[in-house]
Amino acid sequence: MALALKLLKQLRGPSTTTSTILYRNLRPRFSNLRSTIRLFSDPPLSEPLTIPPHQKPHSPSPSSLNQYELAKFAAIAETWWDSEGPFKPLHQLNPTRLAFIRSTLCRHFGRDPLSPRPFEGLKFVDVGCGGGIVSEPLARLGATVMGVDAVEKNIKIARLHADLDPLTSSIEYRCTTAEKLVEEQKNFDAVFALEVIEHVADPAEFCKSLAALTVPGGATVISTINRSMRAYATAIVAAEYLLHWLPKGTHQWSSFLTPEELALILERASISVQEMAGFVYNPLTGRWSLSDDVNVNFIAYATKIKTANL
Amino acid sequence: MNSLIIRRKLAEHIISRLKFPQRTLCTDAAPKVSSSHSVQSSNDHVGQQSFRNEVHPYDIAIVGGGMVGMALACSLARMPLTKHLKVAIIDSNPALSKGLGIKKEDPPDPRVSTVTPATISLFKDIGAWKYVEQHRHAYFDQMQVWDYTGLGYTKYNARDVHKDTLGCVVENKVLHNSLLSCIQDTDFQKTIYPSRLSSMTLQPRNLSMGVDSTSSGLNERGNLAKLDLSDGNSLYAKLVVGSDGSKSRVRELAGFKTTGWNYSQNAIICTVEHSVENRCAWQRFLPAGPIALLPIGDNFSNIVWTMNPKEATDRKSLAEDDFVKDVNYALDYGFGPHPKSSTLGSGGIFSWFKTDVNLSPDECFRVPPKVVKLASERMVFPLSLMHANDYASKHVVLIGDAAHTVHPLAGQGVNLGFGDAFALSRIISEGIAVGTDIAEVLLLKKYEAERKSANVTMMAILDGFQKAYSVDFGPLNILRAAAFNGAQYIPPLKRSIISYASGDQRFPIFS
Ligand SMILES: Cc1cc2nc3c(=O)[nH]c(=O)nc-3n(C[C@H](O)[C@H](O)[C@H](O)COP(=O)(O)OP(=O)(O)OC[C@H]3O[C@@H](n4cnc5c(N)ncnc54)[C@H](O)[C@@H]3O)c2cc1C
Numbered sequence: 152m153a154l155a156l157k158l159l160k161q162l163r164g165p166s167t168t169t170s171t172i173l174y175r176n177l178r179p180r181f182s183n184l185r186s187t188i189r190l191f192s193d194p195p196l197s198e199p200l201t202i203p204p205h206q207k208p209h210s211p212s213p214s215s216l217n218q219y220e221l222a223k224f225a226a227i228a229e230t231w232w233d234s235e236g237p238f239k240p241l242h243q244l245n246p247t248r249l250a251f252i253r254s255t256l257c258r259h260f261g262r263d264p265l266s267p268r269p270f271e272g273l274k275f276v277d278v279g280c281g282g283g284i285v286s287e288p289l290a291r292l293g294a295t296v297m298g299v300d301a302v303e304k305n306i307k308i309a310r311l312h313a314d315l316d317p318l319t320s321s322i323e324y325r326c327t328t329a330e331k332l333v334e335e336q337k338n339f340d341a342v343f344a345l346e347v348i349e350h351v352a353d354p355a356e357f358c359k360s361l362a363a364l365t366v367p368g369g370a371t372v373i374s375t376i377n378r379s380m381r382a383y384a385t386a387i388v389a390a391e392y393l394l395h396w397l398p399k400g401t402h403q404w405s406s407f408l409t410p411e412e413l414a415l416i417l418e419r420a421s422i423s424v425q426e427m428a429g430f431v432y433n434p435l436t437g438r439w440s441l442s443d444d445v446n447v448n449f450i451a452y453a454t455k456i457k458t459a460n461l
Numbered sequence: 462m463n464s465l466i467i468r469r470k471l472a473e474h475i476i477s478r479l480k481f482p483q484r485t486l487c488t489d490a491a492p493k494v495s496s497s498h499s500v501q502s503s504n505d506h507v508g509q510q511s512f513r514n515e516v517h518p519y520d521i522a523i524v525g526g527g528m529v530g531m532a533l534a535c536s537l538a539r540m541p542l543t544k545h546l547k548v549a550i551i552d553s554n555p556a557l558s559k560g561l562g563i564k565k566e567d568p569p570d571p572r573v574s575t576v577t578p579a580t581i582s583l584f585k586d587i588g589a590w591k592y593v594e595q596h597r598h599a600y601f602d603q604m605q606v607w608d609y610t611g612l613g614y615t616k617y618n619a620r621d622v623h624k625d626t627l628g629c630v631v632e633n634k635v636l637h638n639s640l641l642s643c644i645q646d647t648d649f650q651k652t653i654y655p656s657r658l659s660s661m662t663l664q665p666r667n668l669s670m671g672v673d674s675t676s677s678g679l680n681e682r683g684n685l686a687k688l689d690l691s692d693g694n695s696l697y698a699k700l701v702v703g704s705d706g707s708k709s710r711v712r713e714l715a716g717f718k719t720t721g722w723n724y725s726q727n728a729i730i731c732t733v734e735h736s737v738e739n740r741c742a743w744q745r746f747l748p749a750g751p752i753a754l755l756p757i758g759d760n761f762s763n764i765v766w767t768m769n770p771k772e773a774t775d776r777k778s779l780a781e782d783d784f785v786k787d788v789n790y791a792l793d794y795g796f797g798p799h800p801k802s803s804t805l806g807s808g809g810i811f812s813w814f815k816t817d818v819n820l821s822p823d824e825c826f827r828v829p830p831k832v833v834k835l836a837s838e839r840m841v842f843p844l845s846l847m848h849a850n851d852y853a854s855k856h857v858v859l860i861g862d863a864a865h866t867v868h869p870l871a872g873q874g875v876n877l878g879f880g881d882a883f884a885l886s887r888i889i890s891e892g893i894a895v896g897t898d899i900a901e902v903l904l905l906k907k908y909e910a911e912r913k914s915a916n917v918t919m920m921a922i923l924d925g926f927q928k929a930y931s932v933d934f935g936p937l938n939i940l941r942a943a944a945f946n947g948a949q950y951i952p953p954l955k956r957s958i959i960s961y962a963s964g965d966q967r968f969p970i971f972s
């Protein structure tokens with residue numbers, strides 16, 4: 152309860168634009184959480200959700216790697232930059248998620264929203280960078296970017312592609328995981344994991360690693376797909392949308408996080424969600440737009456609590 | 462934990478804020494205005510060393526510094542997210558580096574454009590309109606369109622669409638020069654190459670691939686285009702903009718296909734003088750094509766007269782007095798009677814249209830002011846309609862006449878081009894806001910999708926008009942007259958025609 156109050160204060164405190172901010176109480180949704188999970192046969196979330204992080208026995212660094220998922224990405228790595236290929240949905244989604252990032256992080260870091268390179272001088276890491284679809288724009292926006300991915304082939308492609316443009320050739324790409332970076336005691340002003348958490352073995356552990364990589368007062372941005380009937384229906388109906396980059400079958404499906412669950416596991420990693428937005432796809436125009444409908448795809452901007460006193 | 466609250470806020474509005482910040486931007490820059498119209502300034506380079514340019518390539522190479530190419534440059538120079546871009550402008554027109562001496566006493570140049578209110582407001586946004594206003598220009602708030610059969614006419618008033626003006630007639634060189642002056646106000650990094658594009662290489666150089674590249678999509682994306690110029694220089698750029706007019710070399714080199722046809726019609730254009738000032742735009746459809754009389758300030762008007770090529774050649778060499786006689790004849794009783802002014806009653810065949818409508822004197826048919834003198838040379842242009850099937854591919858994008866030429870009938874040609882230039886600069890700016898590569902095909906296709914629908918709609922309308930008026934066949938004439946009368950007496954329809962022609966509506970209701 153004390154934590155919640157602190158959160159509330161934090162959320163309201165520094166904001167200069169309170170009048171335009173929508174608050175939404177998530178309590179009614181949380182009461183459904185358990186039953187929602189039980190709808191699915193395999194509940195990988197129940198453990199991390201019930202064991203608060205600080206009570207967990209110190210175990211060897213857990214791996215977030217899900218080999219089955221990684222093999223899928225390795226198989227289509229060549230096509231990362233084919234804007235008509237399997238990653239087309241990510242290319243189409245890109246301007247929209249970067250608009251969210253630009254707007255939230257300009258505010259977070261007090262940067263001029265009219266600057267062409269607002270993130271100059273900031274250190275970012277893009278975890279699960281794939282071919283670098285997000286790393287490259289972040290670099291063009293001025294950030295010093297490190298991109299990491301567990302799949303070697305992705306990193307190769309990302310490197311080759313970034314070298315084509317002097318604005319992106321400074322990106323440092325490494326084939327590694329978030330956990331390894333934590334071991335190396337790296338940290339960053341902002342940590343990104345876009346469309347990655349649904350592919351990792353243990354989302355809660357993964358979030359802890361993201362948190363450890365974020366400097367106190369820094370930002371964490373996560374986007375993923377909701378575990379909702381609408382998301383399921385959309386994914387089934389829009390074949391192209393699901394083609395390769397989303398897991399098939401209910402097993403993987405059940406590991407998706409709802410916005411509330413994501414907020415909760417981030418909370419336990421000392422990261423508090425500040426803003427969320429949904430992405431809505433218009434199949435006629437092939438365009439995505441931001442909305443407050445988080446039923447299908449959503450993105451969260453969160454900040455790491457300055458002094459972690461849990 | 463129960464009261465966990467998530468704060469959400471939409472970020473989309475940020476994009477809309479990234480356009481022109483405010484008109485104040487122009488006033489900020491105002492103290493820097495130099496009195497000279499010369500293009501040479503400290504931030505101006507004339508490109509020489511191709512070596513240096515390969516190492517530091519341009520962001521954008523604008524091939525063709527005509528009105529549309531300069532509008533793009535100007536708009537890029539004015540927007541906060543694009544003003545840092547490194548831009549090369551390639552055009553052999555000496556006016557680009559030396560400026561144009563425009564003397565107010567000279568009679569107006571016959572090459573003029575009718576700019577729409579939408580274009581005027583775009584020019585105001587980038588701070589270029591104030592330079593237009595320093596030179597000769599003529600706003601008009603009335604337009605009369607009629608035909609030689611005497612069956613119908615229609616008048617458009619700015620008041621009908623709650624506007625002050627229907628448009629403004631400006632010499633092309635004034636528009637061009639205003640854009641040049643406007644760029645001088647900024648510290649935009651531009652390099653002018655006084656030359657012409659001769660060839661272009663879009664394939665990336667030495668792109669060695671460590672992995673099998675056949676399906677990676679990497680090989681389609683070269684990083685730079687190489688441009689070779691007729692003076693032996695070459696340069697590299699991420700994005701090549703073809704604004705090199707209807708015979709675009711960029712379009713040809715990039716392999717964009719076109720659709721189009723010649724009208725087998727020519728237009729004679731010239732400046733004429735009246736004894737009084739003309740305040741209205743006039744257009745009369747004659748058997749061989751329309752004649753338009755546009756006010757251009759003082760006692761001058763501009764004539765765009767469409768006819769078959771043989772007539773055009775004959776009229777070009779006709780003695781001046783005889784030509785003036787021909788013009789007056791064509792604008793008055795030539796080829797057929799005046800339409801009956803409906804206030805004179807007597808119920809023409811379309812009298813049922815005018816129920817409940819009282820005509821003010823403004824609504825009556827009038828005869829245009831007499832031409833007393835020819836005030837410029839006569840120029841003859843072939844007319845054609847052409848539309849590029851694509852406007853954009855990786856690295857290359859077309860704007861203005863390079864993408865489309867239309868019949869000059871409604872004075873839309875250059876307005877469509879300005880629309881292209883401003884849309885492209887806005888889309889580039891939106892791309893930069895989210896870190897997109899400006900040569901990215903998905904980004905450029907956004908521009909194409911936005912402009913194609915606007916341009917094709919207008920082209921279809923103008924072509925339809927052109928076809929409808931190039932046939933002299935009884936029943937068609939009556940239909941035409943019905944259309945005129947319809948336009949005259951059904952205000953909503955008329956309003957939407959005007960507002961479409963003045964550039965502020967996407968689709969006309971009669972599409
Ligand atoms: C008779 C006539 C009347 C018209 N009346 C009107 C009217 O009333 N209202 C209206 O809105 N429009 C009118 N138009 C159309 C209008 O003139 C054009 O739409 C307008 O000029 C197009 O501008 P642009 O910049 O795209 O092309 P252009 O004005 O043709 O400019 C092209 C530029 O590219 C340069 N260039 C060409 N090739 C190369 C190369 N290989 N390398 C480098 N540079 C190159 C040229 O030097 C030139 O400066 C009329 C056209 C005609 C023919």
Ligand SMILES: C[S@@+](CC[C@H](N)C(=O)[O-])C[C@H]1O[C@@H](n2cnc3c(N)ncnc32)[C@H](O)[C@@H]1O
Pocket residue numbers: 215216217220221224241278279280281282283284285299300301302305327328329344345346347350351352396
């Ligand atoms: C759907 S892609 C998203 C790519 C990129 N972030 C984007 O949004 O464009 C997911 C990526 O995460 C990577 N990945 C999956 N699990 C990972 C893990 N545990 N650590 C690092 N990368 C991982 C995959 O290899 C794949 O490239």
